[in-house]
Amino acid sequence: MTVVAYVMGGILSVAAALALYRAVRGPSILDRVLALDVVLAIIGAALVLNMVVNRHLDNLILLVTISLIGFIGSVTVARFVTDRK
Amino acid sequence: MNRRHIPLITELPLVIWLVLVWGALWQDFSPGNLVFGALIAYVVVNFFYLPPVELTGRFSVLWLVPFLGRFLLQLVTASVQVFWLAVTRGPTLRNAVVAVALRSHSDFLVTATGHAISLIPGSLVLEVDRSTSTLYLHCLNVASVEDAEAVRRDVRATEAWLIRVMGSSRDLAALRAEEASR
Amino acid sequence: MVHDVVVSALLIGGALMSLAAGIGLVRFPDLLSRMHAATKPQVLGLLLLLLALAVDNRSWILVPVLVLCWVFQLLTSPVSAHMVGRAGYRTRHLRRDLLTLDELDDVVARAADGDHGGPGRTDAPDGGAGGDRT
Numbered sequence: 096m097t098v099v100a101y102v103m104g105g106i107l108s109v110a111a112a113l114a115l116y117r118a119v120r121g122p123s124i125l126d127r128v129l130a131l132d133v134v135l136a137i138i139g140a141a142l143v144l145n146m147v148v149n150r151h152l153d154n155l156i157l158l159v160t161i162s163l164i165g166f167i168g169s170v171t172v173a174r175f176v177t178d179r180k
Numbered sequence: 181m182n183r184r185h186i187p188l189i190t191e192l193p194l195v196i197w198l199v200l201v202w203g204a205l206w207q208d209f210s211p212g213n214l215v216f217g218a219l220i221a222y223v224v225v226n227f228f229y230l231p232p233v234e235l236t237g238r239f240s241v242l243w244l245v246p247f248l249g250r251f252l253l254q255l256v257t258a259s260v261q262v263f264w265l266a267v268t269r270g271p272t273l274r275n276a277v278v279a280v281a282l283r284s285h286s287d288f289l290v291t292a293t294g295h296a297i298s299l300i301p302g303s304l305v306l307e308v309d310r311s312t313s314t315l316y317l318h319c320l321n322v323a324s325v326e327d328a329e330a331v332r333r334d335v336r337a338t339e340a341w342l343i344r345v346m347g348s349s350r351d352l353a354a355l356r357a358e359e360a361s362r
Numbered sequence: 363m364v365h366d367v368v369v370s371a372l373l374i375g376g377a378l379m380s381l382a383a384g385i386g387l388v389r390f391p392d393l394l395s396r397m398h399a400a401t402k403p404q405v406l407g408l409l410l411l412l413l414a415l416a417v418d419n420r421s422w423i424l425v426p427v428l429v430l431c432w433v434f435q436l437l438t439s440p441v442s443a444h445m446v447g448r449a450g451y452r453t454r455h456l457r458r459d460l461l462t463l464d465e466l467d468d469v470v471a472r473a474a475d476g477d478h479g480g481p482g483r484t485d486a487p488d489g490g491a492g493g494d495r496t
Contacts, residue, residue, distance in 0.1 A: 099370040106377040113384030117396070123455050125393055125446055129400045132442070133383045136404045140380050143411040144373065147418050156205070159431050162408075166438035173445035176453060204426035259406040263382035266399050270389035277451075279465035298440035299405055304397055305444050306451050307466060316466040318447060320398045323462055 100148050107144070111137045128172045135165040190232045195221045236286055236348040243344040250341065254300045262302065265321055276322035277306065280335045282313045283358075284343060284351045290315070292346070293339045303331065365417065372414035379407030393455040394447060401443045408435055 111134060118130035139161050142154040195218065202217030203209045265273065282290055290313050294305045297317065307316040319331050343351045386399020412428045450456060451466070458464065 096366060096370070099373060103373050103377040106374070106381050110377070110380040110384035113381075113388045117387040123393060123450075123453075125450050125453075125455060126396065129393070129396060129446060130387055133380070133387060133400050133404070136383065136407070137380050140376055140407065140411055143376070143415055147369065147373065147414060150418075152419070152424070155427055155431070159205075159427075159434060162431070162435050162438060166442050169442040170445045173442070173449040176449040200426070201430060204430040207423050207427055209426075255406050255409075259379060259382070259403045262386065262399055262403055263378070266382060266386035266389055271391045273391060273395055273460065274462050275395055275460055276462045277464040277466045279469075294444070295436075295440045298443055299402070299436060302398060302402075304394065304447050305440070306447050309469075316469075318394045318397075318451075318456075320395055325463065328463060 096148065100144060103144055104141075107137050107140055124172060125176060128169050132165050132169055135161055190234075191225050193235065194230075194233075195225055198224065234286075234288060236288060236346055236351075238349060238352075239346045240344065243341070247341045247345050251296065251300075258300050258302050262320065269321070273321060274323045276319050276328055276331075278317050278319055278322070278328045278331050280315045280317060280332050282315065282336070282339050283354060284339065284347060285313050286348060286351065289339070289342060289347055289351065292342050293335070296338050296342065297335055303335070369414050369418050372410045372417065376407045376409075376411035376414065379403040379410065383407075391460060392457040393450045395460075397443055397447055397450070401439050405435060405439060408432060 114130045114133040114137065118127050118134070121127040121130055139158050142157055142161075146152060146154050198221035199214055199217045202220065203214055206213055282293060284290060284293075287310070290308065290310070294308065294315055297303050297315075298305050302320045304318045305315055306318050308314070309316070315335070317331065317335070319328070322328050322331065340355055343355050347355070380403075382403040383400050386403075387396050390396045390399055409432055412432055416424060416428055458467075
């Protein structure tokens with residue numbers, strides 16, 4: 096199980112690095128929002144990994160909260176984006 | 181308080197859903213907890229007013245199970261496909277914006293169809309035209325007019341499934357007639 | 363033993379879906395194609411991760427909250443994808459040279475030509491030229 100934890104941690108780190116690259120580079124604010132949404136999803140995946148490895152269930156409520164925060168965040172930004180660049 | 185009074189039966193599905201959410205969040209489905217949840221749900225529904233969602237009044241569990249199976253299968257194949265495209269094709273991708281005219285004119289069913297196809301990777305709802313129930317989709321990896329036609333057929337098949345699961349009886353009759361004439 | 367293998371496979375599968383999102387974000391050419399890579403594989407990814415959690419714990423009381431978590435994602439992710447996608451289309455954040463056909467553009471052009479009031483009025487073309495309503 097420890098091996099799996101390390102492998103998955105590695106994959107998630109690479110994914111987070113790629114998403115952060117897009118968040119820094121991203122030409123428009125929508126690109127950045129999208130990239131940060133992915134970072135949130137990766138944080139959620141890390142929370143699940145933490146729960147499986149350490150055998151507890153304390154993060155479940157965080158998982159629900161994170162998906163709602165991501166939703167509200169991207170909808171809010173998309174709502175207020177105009178063609179001013 | 182000059183809002184239109186909503187009959188209890190219309191908001192009942194919402195109340196039941198909120199009670200289930202309450203029970204799931206507490207991880208406790210004992211009667212006492214559910215009754216308290218129902219009380220809170222009733223207050224929430226009446227205090228935070230939402231326009232009532234008009235359901236079609238028909239729901240078939242018999243069709244729901246195969247629909248979910250088809251949905252999961254599409255989800256898996258399309259996710260793998262997007263992964264593959266990202267690795268192999270990358271910047272040389274061709275996309276298209278495709279208009280798909282749906283059969284049903286019920287807002288609920290158009291929303292459900294839009295949701296289902298947005299969840300399946302490769303298609304994304306950009307705009308909805310309510311007057312003609314036309315969805316404008318952005319589709320990944322569409323290189324020719326034939327591909328666009330395939331997307332259109334696929335979306336209309338998804339809508340047909342949703343009509344079978346929860347379409348109004350009029351939509352269902354129209355669907356049956358369409359299938360019989362083919 | 364079998365149980366551990368299943369949990370591991372589900373966990374790795376879920377992580378790979380995040381990786382797909384990351385690779386897609388970096389490699390796809392414009393905002394709307396990145397949207398596909400970013401939001402969609404996560405739906406399957408979260409499902410796999412929650413399944414891993416359920417298999418690992420083997421308790422039925424956990425299932426409702428996991429289902430709830432997934433259903434929340436099913437309800438919210440298409441809405442946010444639609445909002446971002448629509449804002450992206452209206453503010454011209456897509457590369458038209460990559461589109462093989464654009465049937466919405468025709469509608470927008472036709473609506474921009476003349477007045478389109480009356481019963482046949484559509485929601486789609488409004489502000490299509492640049493999100494002037496927001």
